[in-house]
Amino acid sequence: MSTYNWRHVSILYDFTDVFFDIAGSNLVNDFKRNPALSRPYDIPFNPQKIIDYAGILTEASAHARGKL
Numbered sequence: 587m588s589t590y591n592w593r594h595v596s597i598l599y600d601f602t603d604v605f606f607d608i609a610g611s612n613l614v615n616d617f618k619r620n621p622a623l624s625r626p627y628d629i630p631f632n633p634q635k636i637i638d639y640a641g642i643l644t645e646a647s648a649h650a651r652g653k654l
Contacts (some may be wrong), residue, residue: 596628614626
């Protein structure tokens with residue numbers, strides 16, 4: 587991220603899978619502790635309830651890769 591001077595990040599993770607729930611939550615917490623980054627935008631989702639991912643990808647895109 588520093589290569590492109592990005593300061594905003596969106597993290598999407600499947601909260602129904604224990605591994606991805608723990609990994610996604612920990613990644614969000616790690617980014618929150620990094621003062622060089624703005625607050626990460628996390629999007630936990632249930633893949634069994636999503637047919638079309640365009641909505642959450644558009645939401646993530648709106649919050650990611652912003653430059654300060």
